[in-house]
Amino acid sequence: GAVVSQHPSWVICKSGTSVKIECRSLDFQATTMFWYRQFPKQSLMLMATSNEGSKATYEQGVEKDKFLINHASLTLSTLTVTSAHPEDSSFYICSARPADTEAFFGQGTRLTVV
Amino acid sequence: QKEVEQDPGPLSVPEGAIVSLNCTYSNSAFQYFMWYRQYSRKGPELLMYTYSSGNKEDGRFTAQVDKSSKYISLFIRDSQPSDSATYLCAMGNPNFGNEKLTFGTGTRLTIIP
Numbered sequence: 001g002a003v004v005s006q007h008p009s010w011v012i013c014k015s016g017t018s019v020k021i022e023c024r025s026l027d028f029q030a031t032t033m034f035w036y037r038q039f040p041k042q043s044l045m046l047m048a049t050s051n052e053g054s055k056a057t058y059e060q061g062v063e064k065d066k067f068l069i070n071h072a073s074l075t076l077s078t079l080t081v082t083s084a085h086p087e088d089s090s091f092y093i094c095s096a097r098p099a100d101t102e103a104f105f106g107q108g109t110r111l112t113v114v
Numbered sequence: 115q116k117e118v119e120q121d122p123g124p125l126s127v128p129e130g131a132i133v134s135l136n137c138t139y140s141n142s143a144f145q146y147f148m149w150y151r152q153y154s155r156k157g158p159e160l161l162m163y164t165y166s167s168g169n170k171e172d173g174r175f176t177a178q179v180d181k182s183s184k185y186i187s188l189f190i191r192d193s194q195p196s197d198s199a200t201y202l203c204a205m206g207n208p209n210f211g212n213e214k215l216t217f218g219t220g221t222r223l224t225i226i227p
């Protein structure tokens with residue numbers, strides 16, 4: 001299957017700082033990538049759809065100014081959590097689809113804000 | 115009503131047993147179906163992908179789709195402790211390019227040695 005790489009795997013940051021998470025498609029081009037958030041023992045919650053060369057589409061209730069998404073190339077999308085607070089601590093996962101079919105996921109990033 | 119319903123479990127079965135995991139859905143526009151396995155603190159891993167009614171087999175895993183009943187299943191034969199994970203069903207509509215997938219809530223499975 002296709003490979004999606006996410007970095008970093010885990011990060012700890014101080015409250016009020018910003019954190020950037022990268023998502024790369026290693027062996028295919030992805031015009032669209034998806035960012036999810038997952039709380040412990042819960043399912044994936046779609047945050048936004050990242051579109052190469054255009055603005056991301058955010059799901060209802062997700063603050064676009066807090067979760068900045070940049071999809072600068074066909075293989076890279078970034079999610080920046082700005083002015084992070086402890087309630088932003090979560091597991092963030094990206095995914096991409098080589099075609100209009102199955103999606104492949106990154107390894108996830110565990111963010112802890114202290 | 116959620117578009118995709120999945121029993122969250124937890125489900126515990128003895129090693130070697132056959133496991134049956136299920137999802138139901140309400141949106142008849144869904145045309146392709148996936149099962150993912152997610153270990154704790156890891157991203158979901160694609161197990162099975164199918165787009166037609168019927169069965170698809172891959173090793174110990176069999177995916178079954180019944181579009182008339184809007185019901186999909188994943189069977190795991192000869193279950194192993196390493197199969198202990200959360201299993202997520204996902205569905206998509208091919209009529210819209212790069213449309214987001216819809217996920218079930220996931221079923222937590224534990225295989226008891």
